[in-house]
Structures are given as C-alpha cells and as structure tokens.
Amino acid sequence: MSVAIGEVSASVGTIRHDWSLEEVRALFAQPFMDLILQAQGVHRAHHPPNAVQMSTLLSIKTGACPEDCAYCPQSIHYETGVGRETLMEVAAVRECAARARAAGATRFCMGAAYRAPKARDLDVIVQMIRAVRELGLESCATLGMLTPQQARQLKEAGLDYYNHNLDTSAEFYGAIISTRTYQQRLDTLEAVRAAGLKVCCGGIIGMGESAQDRAQLLRTLANLPEHPESVPINRLVKVPGTPLAEAPEVDAFDFVRCCAVARILMPRAHVRLSAGREAMSDELQALCFLAGANSIFYGERLLTTGNPDVARDQALLKRLGLTPLPHEAASAGA
Ligand code: SAM
Ligand code: DTB
Ligand code: SF4
Numbered sequence: 474m475s476v477a478i479g480e481v482s483a484s485v486g487t488i489r490h491d492w493s494l495e496e497v498r499a500l501f502a503q504p505f506m507d508l509i510l511q512a513q514g515v516h517r518a519h520h521p522p523n524a525v526q527m528s529t530l531l532s533i534k535t536g537a538c539p540e541d542c543a544y545c546p547q548s549i550h551y552e553t554g555v556g557r558e559t560l561m562e563v564a565a566v567r568e569c570a571a572r573a574r575a576a577g578a579t580r581f582c583m584g585a586a587y588r589a590p591k592a593r594d595l596d597v598i599v600q601m602i603r604a605v606r607e608l609g610l611e612s613c614a615t616l617g618m619l620t621p622q623q624a625r626q627l628k629e630a631g632l633d634y635y636n637h638n639l640d641t642s643a644e645f646y647g648a649i650i651s652t653r654t655y656q657q658r659l660d661t662l663e664a665v666r667a668a669g670l671k672v673c674c675g676g677i678i679g680m681g682e683s684a685q686d687r688a689q690l691l692r693t694l695a696n697l698p699e700h701p702e703s704v705p706i707n708r709l710v711k712v713p714g715t716p717l718a719e720a721p722e723v724d725a726f727d728f729v730r731c732c733a734v735a736r737i738l739m740p741r742a743h744v745r746l747s748a749g750r751e752a753m754s755d756e757l758q759a760l761c762f763l764a765g766a767n768s769i770f771y772g773e774r775l776l777t778t779g780n781p782d783v784a785r786d787q788a789l790l791k792r793l794g795l796t797p798l799p800h801e802a803a804s805a806g807a
Contacts, residue, residue, distance in 0.1 A: 490696050492738060497688040497695075500734050505726055509764050512733035516765040519740045524798040525790065526703075526743050526768035528580040528613065529573035532776040533601065534560045534594070538586035540617075540652045542640075544677055546712040546777050547586040553714035555777050560585070560594055567604040573772060574608055576783050579800040581605045582613035582636060582673075584776045588653065589618040599630040606631045611800045613673060618653065618661045624668035634703060635665040636673035642689035645682045662697065672701040675747065678731050679709035679723040687731055695738035703768065704735050704742045708749025710778045725753075729760045736765025743768040751779045755789050762793065 500508065516522065537557035538547045546553040570581045583601060590598065598614065605612040614627065615636035627635065639662075640646065643655045665672055674697075676690045694701060708728055711718050735744045745768035746761045753761075773782045781789075790796070 488700070488740060489738075490698065490700075492692050492695050494685070494688060494692060497692045497734065497738065498685070500737055501684065501688055501730055505730070508730060508733045509760075512736040512765040513763060515737050515740050516767070520767055521798070523793075523795050524767065525762070525795050526580070526745075526798040526800075527578045527771040528582050528745070528768065529570075529576070529578035529772040530582045530584060530770050530775050530780075531561075531566065531569045531573075532586070532774075533566055533583045533598070534558065534585035534587065535777060536586055538588065540588050541650060542652075543649045543716040544640075544680060544709055544712075546715060548715070551714045551716070553712050560597055561601075563597065563600045563604055566601045567608070570605045570608050570610055574610055576772065577787075577797055578610070578771050579797065580611040580613055580634070581608075582615065582634075582770075584615045584636075585617070586776075587617040589620075590616045590623065595623060595626060599626065602627065602630040602632050615673075618657055619664050621664040621667060624661075624664040624670060628668040628670050632670060634671045634673045636703075636705070637661050637665065638675050638677070638705065638707075639690060639693060640676045641680060641682050642686040643693065644689060645680075645686040649680055666699060671703070672697075672699070673703035673705060673745075674701040675703075675705035675707065675735075675745065677707040677709050677748070678728055679711075679720055679749070680717055681720050684727075687727075688734070691731070691734050691738055694735070700739040700742050702742060703745060704739055705745040705747035706732055706735060706766070707747040708753070710748050710752075710775070712778065725757050725760075729757070729764050732761045732766045733764035745769065748775055748778070748780075751781050755792070758789065759793055762795065767798070 535558040536547050536555045537549045541550045546555045573581050602612045611633045613634035646655045744766045746766040
C-alpha cells in the first residue's frame with residue numbers, strides 16, 4: 474500500500490506513537506529536497522535552529538566483551554587488536570570528565586564492554602556518576618543489559634541518561650547479534666524508563682540492512698511508549714577483524730535521509746550524528762544538521778575508534794554558525 478505524501482505531510486511534527494511501516498517508507502521515498510525541508514520545519518518547531526548538544530564519550534571498561542555484535546571491535550569473538558582492560562579508577566574518569574568539560578562538552582557518557590554489569594562494577598560506576606555530576610556535567614552510561622533494580626540504582630546515583638541501542642530492525646537483528654535478543658533490548662529500555670532515567674536509543678546504518686530495515690528501526694523507536702530523549706544515528710565504523718569490516722558503503726544521501734526521518738518521527742528528540750563522523754566531509758555533516766541532527770559526540774575518541782578532533786569540530790561549528798547547546802539544568806539557571 475502506498476501513502477499519499479499529502480497525508481504524511483499533514484501529520485508531520487505532531488508527537489505520534491502509531492506510525493505504520495507504509496507511512497515511514499513514504500517519508501523516505503520523498504524527493505530529497507522535500508524530505509529535508511520537512512525535517513527542517515519540524516526541527517525549527519521544536520528546537521533552537523542553530524544549536525548542537527555536545528557529549529563526550531569515555532570507554533571506562535574496554536574489550537573482551539562476551540557478546541558477538543558483528544560491528545563491534547570490543548567483542549571477544551573477533552581479532553581486532555583492541556586490548557582487554559579492567560574497569561578504570563574513579564579518579565582517572567573524573568580527570569577525563571574535567572577535560573571534556575573544559576573543551577566544551579555538556580554531557581559525559583561512560584561506556585563499558587559488558588553484556589550486563591556485575592554488582593561490584595556498578596558500585597564503582599555509581600561513584601563515577603557522582604564525580605561527573607559534581608563537575609556540573611550531565612551524565613550518561615552505556616553498560617549493556619540492566620535489571621529494573623540496577624536501573625533504579627543508577628537513577629539514585631544521579632545518572633541522567635542511559636544509552637542502549639536497538640541497532641537495527643527486529644527482522645535484521647539476528648544477522649548481527651546472536652548472544653542477546655531484540656526483546657532483551659526492549660526489556661532493558663523499559664527498565665530504564667521505569668526507573669525515571671532519560672533514554673538514549675538509536676542504531677547503526679551501513680551493516681548491509683535494507684531500506685525497509687532502516688524504516689523499521691526508526692518506526693520501532695518512534696512507536697515506543699515514549700520517544701527516546703536522544704537518538705544516536707551511527708554510521709558503521711568498519712573495523713578490520715569484525716565480520717562487517719567489508720560491509721558495503723552507505724550512500725551519503727541515504728544516511729542524511731535517516732537523520733531526516735528520525736527528526737520527523739521524533740520531533741522533540743535530540744538526533745545525534747554519532748559514530749562515523751571522522752570519515753564524513755564537513756559538507757555531509759552540514760547536510761545532516763540541516764536534516765535535523767542536533768547533537769554530536771565531541772572529542773577525539775569514541776570508545777575505541779577515532780572521532781574528529783576538537784579543533785576540527787570547533788571550526789565546523791564556527792563555519793556553520795552553530796553554537797553548543799547548554800544542558801537543561803544550566804539553561805534553567807540551576
Ligand atoms: N556494551 C554495551 C552495549 O552494547 O549495550 C555498551 C557499549 S556499545 C559499544 C554501544 C553502541 O555502540 C552499540 O550498541 C552500537 O550501536 C555502537 N557501536 C559499536 N561499535 C560500532 C561501530 N563499529 N560502528 C558504529 N557504531 C558502533
Ligand atoms: C552510540 O550510539 N554510539 C557510541 C555510544 N552510543 C556509546 C559508540 C560508538 C562506538 C564506535 C566504535 C568504537 O569506538 O568502539
Ligand atoms: Fe559488547 Fe556492546 Fe560491543 Fe556488543 S556492542 S560486543 S555488547 S561492547
């Protein structure tokens with residue numbers, strides 16, 4: 474069934490949780506210029522037009538992950554040259570967070586190569602969250618699957634956001650990960666929401682998924698009971714040694730379309746132009762911002778791979794007249 478563009482346009486910008494696959498595919502199928510204009514319209518109705526939220530990532534526990542995510546350099550199943558490290562010391566994390574703040578980040582995101590955190594690790598991570606918050610930064614963590622009780626423990630520690638990605642459509646998921654199910658991801662997201670944490674949830678483009686898989690991923694995110702506050706759109710970083718090292722290149726305009734459709738489906742979310750920026754031209758990144766992306770990972774490393782250095786990003790923001798978005802508490806004067 475095809476949906477008339479006019480019908481799709483009429484609902485643009487309203488907060489909905491009932492998108493059909495046909496509607497989402499019709500958004501994607503529009504002429505590029507129409508799609509970008511629509512996304513930019515939604516963007517301006519819900520966000521300051523020239524502001525970008527900046528998060529810095531730190532890998533607090535690197536490598537030797539038991540999961541088999543086909544894209545991931547940290548999986549123990551693949552030879553990628555990423556070492557096996559233990560959980561960092563709290564003081565070292567505090568120093569990294571202070572440097573991120575000095576460079577202009579407002580949120581600090583701590584990532585761990587866990588299937589799920591153990592109780593003794595969580596006790597240390599609670600101290601890291603407190604240290605990050607004491608610096609006046611927003612805190613985010615991505616530690617794998619959580620039980621409802623663990624999510625509550627993180628909330629009590631003052632955690633603001635939890636990142637847990639769906640990565641792709643439910644249909645394509647089995648081709649990428651065999652060691653945990655899509656439903657387990659949805660269960661973690663539910664536990665995170667129930668604990669009162671803000672949700673950061675998105676996916677990866679460029680793993681060999683079809684156009685329909687991309688539409689289904691974004692549709693699943695938009696049809697969650699509440700939209701994630703933050704939606705990372707990663708372009709696969711092809712790491713030698715992973716099964717996806719030779720994945721086909723994503724068409725740049727198709728990637729921009731994903732940012733635009735995410736913006737239209739989840740008008741209030743911060744759509745984050747995430748992994749893969751280092752290999753993107755400034756012009757492609759500008760198109761993604763035009764399509765409604767309004768957040769980036771900032772700082773020369775993601776978790777184990779590179780990211781544009783601070784000088785390049787500052788120059789890009791300046792050339793585009795974009796300014797860093799202060800975090801909510803800061804802009805409310807708290
Ligand atoms: N281990 C935890 C988990 O998987 O939930 C947290 C860290 S994991 C590295 C966080 C996310 O990074 C993954 O869900 C995936 O979306 C993204 N990611 C990992 N490797 C990537 C790559 N090579 N390219 C793009 N995104 C990647
Ligand atoms: C997300 O969606 N992307 C970030 C963050 N959440 C944790 C991670 C990207 C990782 C890219 C590969 C690496 O550096 O290891
Ligand atoms: Fe482990 Fe996360 Fe990498 Fe999957 S994405 S292998 S769970 S670190």
